[in-house]
Amino acid sequence: MPILKGKDILHGNQFTKKDVETILKVASEFEKELKKKDSLSLLKGKILATLFFEPSTRTRLSFEAAMQRLGGGVISMGSVESSSVAKGETLADTARTVAQYADVIVLRHPRLGSAKEAADAVPIPVINAGDGAGQHPTQALLDVYTILKEVGSLKDLTISLVGDLKYGRTVHALVELLSLFNARIYLVSPNLLRMPEEIVSGLKGKGIEVIETEDMAEAVKASSVLYMTRIQKERFTDLSEYERVKGSFILNEAFLNNLKKKIIILHPLPRVDEIHTDVDAYPGAAYFRQMRNGVFVRMALLAMVFGKR
């Protein structure tokens, strides 16, 4: 039975290991098919609606490209200012209305739980593209897909997650998925931005080896994958603390030269200066390839919610 047919995609923890493996397999098939021809017609006549209540470039464009490469159409709410939201409509009503026009909704909204709220209001699939400090499951899937492609396997993986682990919804969804594959996880962050305790204990409860540290060099030495994230200035009340902390979690060519081994580098982007541009030419720098993988993974998810794979 098609595992995602008619289903919402809301949370990293909704997938079994088998589900994830199937999604990655379908993504890989689409990647191969796109090498042969630019677009497919699997979703011809279907319409995707993108509802983004927060600024976004990459996630929205990635979904819109994925839908079009599958032969489908797109309608897009545009900025909140130019929509009826200004008239005081509830999210549930907006979602119900859009569900009359489209066949699937991709939603980004600043409120935790908003994707579930929209999904409960409509009969068509809703895909969560970020709900506040909550989840961003399609990002986590494309991260895992990138790791699989770059490393060759998800078995016996050791990974360092670096930067803002407290507010970053990307890393929250990612560790859920990594735990399915028994990854060994280094959590590297300033004390102020540590991974929330309930997530850490949840991982440990599943038997996952988790090492929390502020020593990026040590963590990276033990890892085959380094997942960098942006540290946001706004999180700090003491700016001198921010400057100190920021400087400790920066990746540059010198760091990599000292490392004396190849490591796969990911980042959800946009970056500011936590990865220097002198790293971009490094063979393990996979963050732009990661963006392209997002199209394949989102093609897989779109096709699967329509029961087409």
Added chain:
Amino acid sequence: MPILKGKDILHGNQFTKKDVETILKVASEFEKELKKKDSLSLLKGKILATLFFEPSTRTRLSFEAAMQRLGGGVISMGSVESSSVAKGETLADTARTVAQYADVIVLRHPRLGSAKEAADAVPIPVINAGDGAGQHPTQALLDVYTILKEVGSLKDLTISLVGDLKYGRTVHALVELLSLFNARIYLVSPNLLRMPEEIVSGLKGKGIEVIETEDMAEAVKASSVLYMTRIQKERFTDLSEYERVKGSFILNEAFLNNLKKKIIILHPLPRVDEIHTDVDAYPGAAYFRQMRNGVFVRMALLAMVFGKR
């Protein structure tokens, strides 16, 4: 001869009874065709331009979905701020330019008469999607289509229009169409927001039975359709007056329980609190189905202006 081929759609009063019946018939055919397949290719290669000078979600997305379900393409001006309008271009020049790129224009603009102005400037069809306090004819057509589908017939119809009947362009265009079918019309509004006298006398002059009242319960008892609209706070200088008035024109489950008969409920949306969410599950609550009907009616209009039906 195709009745709308090459024509503009500007005003509710441009249609004969026969025209409306034809449009509704074509809409019904498209609804049936979309049940068999997701999209058609009737307008393949045609391009619709949406020019929205005022915020909108549903009308724009509904037209864009309709065009794509007919196989056509869409270009969209986006928000006024991101367009050349900022450079002081006249509406006529903007329309003339866009007419060089597209095959049909859908326009919303805050100025009364703007749609006619644009239509006069260009050789391609212009569809009025709201011109200030003026008209919104495609909304009126989808309202009538919804009534036909929900009630089964447009003969011997009694309908209550409730709320802001003064500024609501939706109800102004709707009564024009209802008068073609000899509907009996209850106008239920606070005194401040009564239907403009010239419209009321116009209806009466055509022999239409019009009853003006502030008693919503009485009106609804005599009706088979209840058309709710939003009362806008901004219209009142005395806020206590607003609170009193607003409370008199609210639809909730208790009201419907008292009614002791089924009634069809429409609303152009977005609603604020004039229809409680406890009404949403009521079988006669047709306002979200109404949104979907908008796609079928707009498909009909788009196909017809190209002479394809």
Added chain:
Amino acid sequence: MPILKGKDILHGNQFTKKDVETILKVASEFEKELKKKDSLSLLKGKILATLFFEPSTRTRLSFEAAMQRLGGGVISMGSVESSSVAKGETLADTARTVAQYADVIVLRHPRLGSAKEAADAVPIPVINAGDGAGQHPTQALLDVYTILKEVGSLKDLTISLVGDLKYGRTVHALVELLSLFNARIYLVSPNLLRMPEEIVSGLKGKGIEVIETEDMAEAVKASSVLYMTRIQKERFTDLSEYERVKGSFILNEAFLNNLKKKIIILHPLPRVDEIHTDVDAYPGAAYFRQMRNGVFVRMALLAMVFGKR
């Protein structure tokens, strides 16, 4: 060999006379093909990304229409406010990301040299749709295409460029192309807004006859084409100077009646009042046809960068 295959389109001076002739020939072919059928499927499955960091209606919509008439798809960044640019991403990173989703990028950006910067960052073709006070080569090509169509030939051309010749990137790119065809060029502007000296001497160095004057009537008398541009109030510190200057470079019916010969009138639009609307019905008023020509020229360029013509 396809001359533009895989190439960027950045600057008016990147084309040889032969290149321009080929582009105009392809544009003409597309114009003829679109008369037979509304759209082609030459670029089916290809995706164009529009990145506009400055307001635009016509250039963006023109490219999006061109891409869709070739059967391709479009993704669009939308306004800067609704994008990740707000998060401090560099242009190079934004371009690199979008290049993972799309097959060609059209960029408008306020910074001189930005198009080159983006082009250097990505492996897919970048088309410059305006980089600050720099270039706007596709506009220049559509101007030349319009001249060819309206006049019948590019040989022995005398043209008057009128208005703001200092800041107008359109005229800067246009004179580059005109110089390939040995046009005789009148530069008609207020002293404050003269064509930059290095461009004038560059033209003269190529043997082009250039006449600088403030006498519009005299220049136009000697020309077969009149290219008007907008004079921007913001450029003046002395507003009385602005009013005087503006009045000297206005085209109206009276001016044309005095002229006693037909002249072809172009304008990149939007206009404010430098061309009165009483000129619009004049047979030589080609500025709206010019807009349509933009679609054909952009179809040619898009097809050619994909090596399809």
